[in-house]
Amino acid sequence: MKQATIQLRNLAIGYKGKNDTKVVASDICTAINGGELTCLLGANGVGKSTLLRTLSAFQPKLEGEIDIMNREIGTYSDKELSRTIGVVLTEKCDVRNMTARELIEMGRSPYTGFWGTLHGEDREIVERSIALVKIENLADRMVHTLSDGERQKVMIAKALAQQTPVIFLDEPTAFLDFPSKVEIMQLLHQLTRETGKTIFLSTHDLELALQIADKIWLMDRQHGITIGTPEDLALEGHLSGFFARKGIVFDMETGLFRVENQYSSQVRLVGHGHKYAMVRKALQRNGILANRNVESSVWVETGDLTTSGFRICREGENVIEVGTIEELLEQLKMEN
Numbered sequence: 001m002k003q004a005t006i007q008l009r010n011l012a013i014g015y016k017g018k019n020d021t022k023v024v025a026s027d028i029c030t031a032i033n034g035g036e037l038t039c040l041l042g043a044n045g046v047g048k049s050t051l052l053r054t055l056s057a058f059q060p061k062l063e064g065e066i067d068i069m070n071r072e073i074g075t076y077s078d079k080e081l082s083r084t085i086g087v088v089l090t091e092k093c094d095v096r097n098m099t100a101r102e103l104i105e106m107g108r109s110p111y112t113g114f115w116g117t118l119h120g121e122d123r124e125i126v127e128r129s130i131a132l133v134k135i136e137n138l139a140d141r142m143v144h145t146l147s148d149g150e151r152q153k154v155m156i157a158k159a160l161a162q163q164t165p166v167i168f169l170d171e172p173t174a175f176l177d178f179p180s181k182v183e184i185m186q187l188l189h190q191l192t193r194e195t196g197k198t199i200f201l202s203t204h205d206l207e208l209a210l211q212i213a214d215k216i217w218l219m220d221r222q223h224g225i226t227i228g229t230p231e232d233l234a235l236e237g238h239l240s241g242f243f244a245r246k247g248i249v250f251d252m253e254t255g256l257f258r259v260e261n262q263y264s265s266q267v268r269l270v271g272h273g274h275k276y277a278m279v280r281k282a283l284q285r286n287g288i289l290a291n292r293n294v295e296s297s298v299w300v301e302t303g304d305l306t307t308s309g310f311r312i313c314r315e316g317e318n319v320i321e322v323g324t325i326e327e328l329l330e331q332l333k334m335e336n
């Protein structure tokens with residue numbers, strides 16, 4: 001049984017103005033478990049950052065309770081909070097004249113004295129954090145010379161150096177290239193497994209979240225927050241409902257989203273394996289419905305990985321052989 005590290009009771013979040021209050025979300029009653037990677041998904045402006053900032057005590061809640069490890073967040077001193085919650089926000093930090101390692105060392109400040117003197121153990125933790133995020137090559141660079149993605153990794157290493165049981169991250173993968181996105185998500189997932197940390201992050205990287213997260217929170221103006229494993233949310237129809245926009249369909253077979261194609265013609269495919277799958281994908285991307293069940297006077301033999309090229313066949317006509325999918329597309333387009 002997973003332990004709930006964070007309990008939210010009737011939580012309302014938003015902004016208090018002079019004359020009015022903007023409620024971004026209300027009646028949030030749920031928990032975030034330790035040892036799990038939880039990803040918060042939702043459209044622009046729905047309130048993901050507001051929720052993360054409220055849970056991090058960077059902005060006041062409007063109503064309700066936030067219990068972190070069985071204590072109301074308001075009862076924590078700043079020092080206690082900094083030993084409990086590590087936060088990585090998207091805002092650019094304006095740091096000059098500081099190396100990446102020095103910035104990561106600041107993650108140790110909740111544990112060092114007034115002068116911020118690092119001891120042997122602190123240095124070891126800093127080096128371990130650098131190694132975990134694989135940024136040894138950036139450690140001696142000045143922070144203001146780093147790219148957005150590189151700086152993001154440094155901020156994650158700083159949060160790791162802080163050694164808190166809870167880490168909140170606002171769009172940690174936003175500026176990263178695809179392999180780095182995967183790497184960071186897998187790292188965060190692995191940390192929840194190995195250290196039992198509670199990691200809660202917002203992201204627009206839907207596909208990655210669906211493949212890596214233990215829990216998904218779908219945040220929506222109409223339905224509030226819906227929570228579950230990616231697979232339960234899929235089976236219950238929440239995922240397809242949530243992203244039901246024109247042109248995006250949730251594919252139950254793969255558990256992922258795909259662009260819905262509009263088909264103008266169809267072709268029967270003969271073959272199997274990777275070559276079959278790639279030809280089908282290429283044709284469908286080009287508006288040609290293609291699979292082995294389609295009825296058509298023209299068919300494509302994809303062969304398999306032991307055969308070379310592809311064959312376009314028509315009853316009573318010569319077979320056309322092509323070497324690549326690009327040539328296959330060209331040929332089929334010419335014929336249409």
Ligand SMILES: Nc1ncnc2c1ncn2[C@@H]1O[C@H](COP(=O)(O)OP(=O)(O)OP(=O)(O)O)[C@@H](O)[C@H]1O
Nearest residue numbers: 015022024042043044045046047048049050051202
């Ligand atoms: N300081 C503020 N005062 C008043 N309203 C705000 C403030 N900051 C944000 N908002 C509003 O609160 C709502 C939620 O914003 P928030 O930044 O939390 O959304 P988000 O889900 O993180 O969006 P995105 O995916 O675009 O980052 C939006 O309507 C936004 O305009």
